[in-house]
Amino acid sequence: MRRIRWIVLAAVLGVCSLTIASAEQKPPTALWDDAATREVRQVIDKGMDAIAAMDSAWVSVAMGKDVSGFDIDVEGKPVRMGSRDEAVRYFNDIFAWAKKAGARLRFDRHSTDCHAISALAFCALEYDFVATMPDGSTLSQPTRTTVVLRRGDDGWKWVHWHSSLSTLPAPPATSGWGKKWLRLLA
Secondary structure, three states, rough: OOHHHHHHHHHHHHHHHHOOOOEEEEOOOOOOHHHHHHHHHHHHHHHHHHOOOOOOHHHOOOOOEEEEEEEEOOOOOOEEEHHHHHHHHHHHHHHHHHHOOOOOOEEEEEEEEEEOOOOOOOOOOOEEEEEEEOOEEEEEEEEEEEEEEEEEEEEEEEEEEEEEEOOOOHHHHHHHHHHHHHHHOO
16 A cells, blocks of 8 residues: 555656646747748748839739738828739729839838748838839838738739838828829829
8 A cells, every 4th residue: 555655656746747847847838940931031032123113014923822011002002912812903993004104113111020930930020012103203112011821832822911001191281292193193
């Protein structure tokens, strides 16, 4: 009987020590993959360049089929996309507006911060989306964007993005910026 008590006591102490040791261990943290992060940064840079070049073929290749996006149209209104087809249509609408206005597009990039693990990544970007008009005047949307990418057999694809104005422009009635946008939309 005494021997059984010692065995039970040893078992209880053993379980308790494992529980205490487990509680003292810190939970694992994700280890960022530097090579994957560099790949993602290249995908983001290529995407920004393709959008500025109004390359609609890039959009259909770069977006995942199930992409979702929240962005801003040329009037500063929110736009929600829930598929690759909707994303392609959104970018084509912007490209058509820019071509009709004779505008050249560019991104004045302030920061791009990307992090990736083997199959998933996110990037936070800050930039001014700038349209230069034929007369040399410019329209600018200060923007923050977050992009989530997934790596598949066909490479890194955008699966989600969200863009919003990082600062508000002056109201249209008092701003040359607003008047230019309104004139171009008419």
